[in-house]
Structure formats: C-alpha cells, structure tokens
Amino acid sequence: MTLVGTAKLASAVSEGGGLGVVSAGRMDVETFERELEDAIAMTDKPLGVNIPVGRNIEWMKAIFDMALQRNVKIVLIGGGDPKPWSPLVKAAGKLLGIVVASPQQAAKAEATGADLVIAESIEAGGRTSRDEISGVTLIPATADRISVPLVAAGGIVDGRGLAAALALGADAVQMGTRFMLAKESPLHQNAWEAMLASDITDTLVVGNHHRMGRRVLHSAASEKVRQREDDASPEEMIEMLSGEWSRQGLHLGNLQQGLIACGQGVGLIHEVLPAADIIANAVRQAEQHLQRAFSIVRNPKRSSTRCE
Numbered sequence: 001m002t003l004v005g006t007a008k009l010a011s012a013v014s015e016g017g018g019l020g021v022v023s024a025g026r027m028d029v030e031t032f033e034r035e036l037e038d039a040i041a042m043t044d045k046p047l048g049v050n051i052p053v054g055r056n057i058e059w060m061k062a063i064f065d066m067a068l069q070r071n072v073k074i075v076l077i078g079g080g081d082p083k084p085w086s087p088l089v090k091a092a093g094k095l096l097g098i099v100v101a102s103p104q105q106a107a108k109a110e111a112t113g114a115d116l117v118i119a120e121s122i123e124a125g126g127r128t129s130r131d132e133i134s135g136v137t138l139i140p141a142t143a144d145r146i147s148v149p150l151v152a153a154g155g156i157v158d159g160r161g162l163a164a165a166l167a168l169g170a171d172a173v174q175m176g177t178r179f180m181l182a183k184e185s186p187l188h189q190n191a192w193e194a195m196l197a198s199d200i201t202d203t204l205v206v207g208n209h210h211r212m213g214r215r216v217l218h219s220a221a222s223e224k225v226r227q228r229e230d231d232a233s234p235e236e237m238i239e240m241l242s243g244e245w246s247r248q249g250l251h252l253g254n255l256q257q258g259l260i261a262c263g264q265g266v267g268l269i270h271e272v273l274p275a276a277d278i279i280a281n282a283v284r285q286a287e288q289h290l291q292r293a294f295s296i297v298r299n300p301k302r303s304s305t306r307c308e
C-alpha cells in the first residue's frame with residue numbers, strides 16, 4: 001500500500017506468518033531502496049514488493065532495476081498495464097503477481113505470465129475499477145477463468161472474510177485496510193481514530209469521472225474533492241488525489257486537507273493490533289466460521305449458532 005507498506009509494517013506481517021509487501025508507490029528510488037533494505041534486515045521471512053504502474057517510465061525502470069536485484073520473493077504489479085514489465089520480473093527469477101479487477105483482466109494477466117493473480121473487488125481501499133464488481137461475484141468468476149493461484153482482495157478484514165474468500169474459490173487473501181490499523185503501520189493517531197470511529201457506510205469513491213477512482217474515508221477533504229470533481233481539470237484531480245493529500249491524511253492526521261484511502265471493511269475494525277495478532281485471529285476465526293458453515297450445510301435444520 002502506497003504510503004503504508006513500509007519496512008516496519010511489511011516485516012511485521014512477514015514475521016506474523018503473512019507475506020509482507022513493501023510498496024514503491026510515491027517513493028523516490030533512494031527512499032524505496034532504504035525501506036526495502038530495512039525490511040530485509042528486519043526479517044528473514046519472505047517479502048514482496050508492490051510497484052504501481054505509473055506514467056513516469058524512468059522512475060519505473062529505476063525502481064524495477066533496483067528491486068529485482070534485492071532478496072524479494074514476489075513482485076506485485078498494480079494499477080496499469082503490466083506487459084512491458086512482466087518479462088523483467090520473470091527474467092530475474094521472481095514470482096510475478098498482477099492485480100486485476102475483472103475476470104477478463106485476470107485471464108490476460110495469466111497469459112502475460114503471472115504466477116498469481118490478485119483480484120481486487122469494489123469494496124477495497126485505494127484505487128477502484130470502473131467495473132465495480134463485488135467480491136462475492138468477482139472471486140468465483142475469476143477462479144473459473146484462471147489456473148494460477150488466486151488471491152482475493154477487497155473488504156477482507158478478519159476471519160469471516162478469509163473464510164468467505166476461500167469458500168468462493170480463492171487460494172489466499174490480501175488485506176489492506178486491516179493492516180492500516182496494525183500497531184506497526186505508519187498512520188497518524190488521528191487517522192487511526194477516524195478509521196476506528198467509522199462504519200462500513202463511511203467510505204466513498206472519488207475521481208471516477210476522471211478514471212482515477214479512489215475509495216477514501218468520508219472527511220472534510222474527501223467532501224471537497226467530491227464537490228470539485230465534476231468541474232475539475234485532470235491536472236486538478238491529479239493534484240487532489242496526489243501523494244501530498246494522502247500524506248496529509250495518513251501521516252500527518254490532517255483530516256481537513258488530507259485523504260485517507262481505505263476500504264468498506266473499515267467499519268468492521270474495532271482496535272489497533274500487532275500485525276501478528278491480526279493474522280493469528282483471522283486464521284482462528286476463519287476455522288470456526290468454516291466449521292460452522294460446514295455443519296449448517298450438513299444439517300440445515302439444526303438451530304444455527306453464531307461464532308466470534
């Protein structure tokens with residue numbers, strides 16, 4: 001996650017049994033290199049990197065060049081056409097993951113050489129697709145189209161989401177919003193407090209008219225973007241959705257001028273926890289919910305019990 005997937009958070013996720021991902025988004029090459037090296041120093045477990053496809057080709061080249069020489073297991077490409085970059089990742093012997101938002105894109109990603117596909121549904125925080133497909137339909141439809149492992153992303157913040165995604169045909173999940181509220185995340189206290197006070201109805205998508213859709217938390221700043229977006233020029237939109245507005249929200253906790261990108265699942269999160277506890281709780285809760293579901297399928301007439 002851009003501005004969130006730092007060395008500290010990524011290494012804590014890997015130490016906790018997940019795959020921590022260091023994000024290159026909005027970082028210059030030197031800063032990303034430092035974060036990546038710090039992450040590698042903080043854990044001997046596997047790590048991934050996420051490189052969002054941008055318009056700055058020189059930056060992309062330098063980022064790929066640096067990351068592919070480092071000890072990372074998986075390179076995830078999000079937010080644009082992965083084709084020019086996929087061969088570089090494969091040639092470096094890394095696993096390639098491609099982020100998609102529809103089954104059609106997933107099939108193309110596999111044809112491009114993806115070793116795994118991340119299908120991100122409309123509930124997700126950050127960039128959204130105009131296809132607006134929910135996870136309940138995106139996951140099985142994508143599972144039907146690809147043979148490589150499928151990672152479900154969007155709205156998954158606990159063991160219930162994990163159980164549901166697996167039951168729908170995913171092989172793993174990617175959680176973004178949940179780890180924004182991990183103890184090791186770089187978010188400002190104000191951003192945490194605003195997120196903890198939010199319900200599942202408290203996010204909105206801004207920037208859709210300009211093909212720059214982002215799911216963000218309701219705030220004075222996101223309201224400002226919504227009011228201006230119909231008449232805004234593309235340059236103005238880029239400025240509003242740029243790293244600086246997000247940095248203000250996420251790192252400085254300025255909710256008047258700063259955006260907090262996050263998913264609908266924010267309304268299901270009630271505490272800040274260490275990353276390792278988030279993972280352990282999700283696994284335990286998923287097991288309970290899968291057992292509960294199994295017993296209902298086996299014996300639909302019995303009175304159903306709720307679990308954690």
Ligand SMILES: Cc1cc2nc3c(=O)[nH]c(=O)nc-3n(C[C@H](O)[C@H](O)[C@H](O)COP(=O)(O)O)c2cc1C
Pocket residue numbers: 001002003004023025050051052077078079099120123124125126127153154155156157174175176177178261262263264265
């Ligand atoms: C603040 C923020 C920044 C993100 N940045 C990126 C990014 O740089 N590249 C990317 O592929 N996905 C990015 N995402 C999407 C996440 O990787 C993940 O797929 C998404 O958060 C999953 O949905 P969830 O937020 O409902 O858990 C971002 C999400 C958030 C909330």
